[in-house]
Amino acid sequence: RKRRLLTVFEHINRNFSRVYAILQPGGNGRLRLENPESPFDGGLEMDCVPPGKSQKTRRSQLSGGEKSMAALALVFSIQDFEPSTFYYFDEVDQNLDPFNCQRIAMLCRRRSEAAQFIMVTLRKVSLSMANHHIGITHAGDGVSRRITDFNREAALALGDAFEKEM
Amino acid sequence: RKRRLLTVFEHINRNFSRVYAILQPGGNGRLRLENPESPFDGGLEMDCVPPGKSQKTRRSQLSGGEKSMAALALVFSIQDFEPSTFYYFDEVDQNLDPFNCQRIAMLCRRRSEAAQFIMVTLRKVSLSMANHHIGITHAGDGVSRRITDFNREAALALGDAFEKEM
Amino acid sequence: MRLMRIDVLNFKSFGGEVTIPFQSGFTAITGPNGSGKSNSGDAIQFVLGTRSTKALRAENLKELIFNGGNNSRAAKKMSATLTFTNPQREDGTRQLRVDTDEVAFTRSVRLTEKGEPKSEFRINGEKTTSGEFRRILKEAGLRGDGYNVVLQNDVTTLATMTAHRRRAILEDVA
Amino acid sequence: MRLMRIDVLNFKSFGGEVTIPFQSGFTAITGPNGSGKSNSGDAIQFVLGTRSTKALRAENLKELIFNGGNNSRAAKKMSATLTFTNPQREDGTRQLRVDTDEVAFTRSVRLTEKGEPKSEFRINGEKTTSGEFRRILKEAGLRGDGYNVVLQNDVTTLATMTAHRRRAILEDVA
Numbered sequence: 001r002k003r004r005l006l007t008v009f010e011h012i013n014r015n016f017s018r019v020y021a022i023l024q025p026g027g028n029g030r031l032r033l034e035n036p037e038s039p040f041d042g043g044l045e046m047d048c049v050p051p052g053k054s055q056k057t058r059r060s061q062l063s064g065g066e067k068s069m070a071a072l073a074l075v076f077s078i079q080d081f082e083p084s085t086f087y088y089f090d091e092v093d094q095n096l097d098p099f100n101c102q103r104i105a106m107l108c109r110r111r112s113e114a115a116q117f118i119m120v121t122l123r124k125v126s127l128s129m130a131n132h133h134i135g136i137t138h139a140g141d142g143v144s145r146r147i148t149d150f151n152r153e154a155a156l157a158l159g160d161a162f163e164k165e166m
Numbered sequence: 167r168k169r170r171l172l173t174v175f176e177h178i179n180r181n182f183s184r185v186y187a188i189l190q191p192g193g194n195g196r197l198r199l200e201n202p203e204s205p206f207d208g209g210l211e212m213d214c215v216p217p218g219k220s221q222k223t224r225r226s227q228l229s230g231g232e233k234s235m236a237a238l239a240l241v242f243s244i245q246d247f248e249p250s251t252f253y254y255f256d257e258v259d260q261n262l263d264p265f266n267c268q269r270i271a272m273l274c275r276r277r278s279e280a281a282q283f284i285m286v287t288l289r290k291v292s293l294s295m296a297n298h299h300i301g302i303t304h305a306g307d308g309v310s311r312r313i314t315d316f317n318r319e320a321a322l323a324l325g326d327a328f329e330k331e332m
Numbered sequence: 333m334r335l336m337r338i339d340v341l342n343f344k345s346f347g348g349e350v351t352i353p354f355q356s357g358f359t360a361i362t363g364p365n366g367s368g369k370s371n372s373g374d375a376i377q378f379v380l381g382t383r384s385t386k387a388l389r390a391e392n393l394k395e396l397i398f399n400g401g402n403n404s405r406a407a408k409k410m411s412a413t414l415t416f417t418n419p420q421r422e423d424g425t426r427q428l429r430v431d432t433d434e435v436a437f438t439r440s441v442r443l444t445e446k447g448e449p450k451s452e453f454r455i456n457g458e459k460t461t462s463g464e465f466r467r468i469l470k471e472a473g474l475r476g477d478g479y480n481v482v483l484q485n486d487v488t489t490l491a492t493m494t495a496h497r498r499r500a501i502l503e504d505v506a
Numbered sequence: 507m508r509l510m511r512i513d514v515l516n517f518k519s520f521g522g523e524v525t526i527p528f529q530s531g532f533t534a535i536t537g538p539n540g541s542g543k544s545n546s547g548d549a550i551q552f553v554l555g556t557r558s559t560k561a562l563r564a565e566n567l568k569e570l571i572f573n574g575g576n577n578s579r580a581a582k583k584m585s586a587t588l589t590f591t592n593p594q595r596e597d598g599t600r601q602l603r604v605d606t607d608e609v610a611f612t613r614s615v616r617l618t619e620k621g622e623p624k625s626e627f628r629i630n631g632e633k634t635t636s637g638e639f640r641r642i643l644k645e646a647g648l649r650g651d652g653y654n655v656v657l658q659n660d661v662t663t664l665a666t667m668t669a670h671r672r673r674a675i676l677e678d679v680a
């Protein structure tokens with residue numbers, strides 16, 4: 001049981017370092033078992049150094065977006081270990097700046113050649129990188145419907161709706 | 167002590183209903199002590215019905231953005247109870263759609279006539295509603311600096327930086 | 333094998349019938365707060381078999397039935413259907429152990445006379461047991477609790493959880 | 507009374523001296539992930555007196571000193587200064603009990619020979635005790651733990667906390 005955990009850890013850790021370098025170019029990340037001898041007595045930490053930061057950086061010091069990018073690297077690492085035919089991501093880009101939004105969406109786009117990716121998002125950058133677009137709305141009566149004739153332009157316009165009124 | 171809590175509750179509850187109606191026009195919200203007789207034995211719930219939803223809606227059913235709007239109404243209600251000369255909001259709009267971003271920013275803008283509002287945000291809609299803009303960056307060396315000559319155009323351009331490259 | 337569409341009837345905020353079609357590749361779903369985006373993801377989890385309704389933000393099965401909003405009557409039954417492509421592979425087998433090119437998995441809940449929720453499971457419209465339903469999905473690698481579904485706030489939870497909790501995730505995966 | 511500017515020296519990711527000026531009205535701060543936006547809010551909390559460095563995402567005072575990034579040397583001391591306007595009111599009094607039109611509150615930490623963190627407090631550049639520093643701020647209504655400062659993720663925490671925890675907040679306020 002311990003050997004199984006250590007094997008899975010090795011595998012996912014390799015994935016993690018690889019994915020983190022893609023999502024945060026110039027940075028480096030790895031997983032660490034707090035107690036490698038007796039893994040069930042310790043936890044699993046993510047040691048991540050975003051581009052430009054000191055190698056002594058601890059996870060709790062990271063910014064909101066930097067923590068999210070580390071967590072997303074872990075998600076992709078687990079997915080690589082146990083692939084699926086489709087992936088559903090609900091608003092994983094809530095605290096990402098436009099550049100990090102793009103990196104996540106880019107990785108989804110590349111991987112969508114092998115599997116189906118469905119991402120719920122409110123961010124224009126993420127919307128602009130998808131192949132297909134679905135709009136959901138509720139009229140003033142709380143009943144959810146799909147918006148007909150919805151495409152990238154319509155999706156981006158939803159975000160602009162307010163800016164046009166300004 | 168119980169009387170003090172009940173007095174404060176009454177006051178903040180009135181604020182809450184008023185603010186919620188402003189932030190979610192067409193919806194209604196109120197606070198509820200689970201045990202009004204013996205408040206310290208129960209908790210404090212937010213009963214919110216966003217516009218168009220059933221009056222039987224429970225807080226746990228609400229969407230991410232709807233929960234955030236309820237929480238923000240509570241924040242403003244507490245602030246009205248105990249006003250301050252300045253307010254600092256760090257990325258309170260992470261899961262808000264553009265219309266809700268605008269409602270929060272609009273309320274901050276109106277209240278900023280009486281007090282100073284400082285809001286950290288990555289959202290274009292929120293940025294566009296501010297009077298003044300500050301840009302923070304770190305060059306590739308992890309050292310934070312303030313961006314000189316930063317204004318609304320520069321702030322909105324940061325969000326577009328990626329879109330221009332598309 | 334890919335997900336072709338979600339068909340829901342009176343599932344959560346989807347009053348009446350709504351179809352959400354998917355193509356291969358990268359699809360983005362957007363819309364205002366509270367419009368039903370996460371609820372459509374809940375439909376996926378509901379069919380693929382999440383154990384607890386709490387994961388769907390519902391206290392019990394009854395809460396998953398369209399409650400009428402502010403203007404309509406609450407429904408008495410609901411269903412959610414996921415339709416997958418299921419092409420024959422070179423060796424003649426299919427990923428889903430059902431001999432059709434498309435397979436529709438339907439899970440429904442209706443209220444009895446007494447108002448008790450009663451679940452039913454169908455494959456291609458034919459009633460089946462919950463056991464058989466889940467076995468066929470599991471054998472094809474389709475699970476309700478896999479890491480292929482990342483719910484709203486999962487990222488923040490994963491980023492800020494204790495190291496011990498994160499190691500427990502590793503154990504789950506192993 | 508309004509906040510005129512934040513001046514930091516080697517505070518967290520701000521290597522060297524950085525000034526962030528504020529005007530009255532509504533100011534928005536933006537920039538890439540990890541650039542230092544929340545750290546500037548931590549500077550405000552640090553001066554106004556948060557009890558625990560954990561609220562500033564630091565294990566201890568030493569972690570608040572600029573660590574050099576990937577390219578520079580770590581600093582040995584840091585400081586953060588908040589400057590407020592303090593106009594005389596019609597009755598001759600001022601909101602801050604200091605007789606100047608602007609008041610600068612500085613909190614600094616330097617490392618001793620042994621590497622131990624040593625805190626100092628200054629008002630308008632003059633050394634003062636932490637007690638006097640906090641008293642003057644508190645009397646003017648400036649607190650480090652008030653609801654006027656909403657940290658990143660506070661909204662999600664408030665929205666999803668248990669009802670009991672939320673009532674505890676009411677007690678705090680009362």
Ligand SMILES: Nc1ncnc2c1ncn2[C@@H]1O[C@H](COP(=O)(O)OP(=O)(O)OP(=O)(O)O)[C@@H](O)[C@H]1O
Pocket residue numbers: 142216219220223227228229230231232261343344345346363364365366367368369370371372395396397398399400401484
């Ligand atoms: N059984 C039900 N009947 C009708 N409406 C329901 C039912 N269950 C949940 N809802 C409503 O669905 C709404 C939430 O929908 P959902 O979580 O899908 O929104 P969303 O589009 O993901 O929004 P956000 O962008 O804020 O995350 C809530 O307002 C809730 O009241």
Ligand SMILES: Nc1ncnc2c1ncn2[C@@H]1O[C@H](COP(=O)(O)OP(=O)(O)OP(=O)(O)O)[C@@H](O)[C@H]1O
Pocket residue numbers: 050053054057061062063064065066095308517518519520537538539540541542543544545546569570571572573574575658
């Ligand atoms: N003592 C220190 N010396 C140098 N860098 C530090 C120090 N303490 C924290 N940092 C760095 O500051 C960065 C976090 O900054 P901050 O939280 O202000 O970012 P942010 O602009 O709010 O980003 P986000 O938009 O993602 O929330 C981290 O990368 C962390 O390594």
Ligand SMILES: [Mg+2]
Pocket residue numbers: 090091229230231369370371484
């Ligand atoms: Mg949602």
Ligand SMILES: [Mg+2]
Pocket residue numbers: 063064065256543544545658
């Ligand atoms: Mg931040």
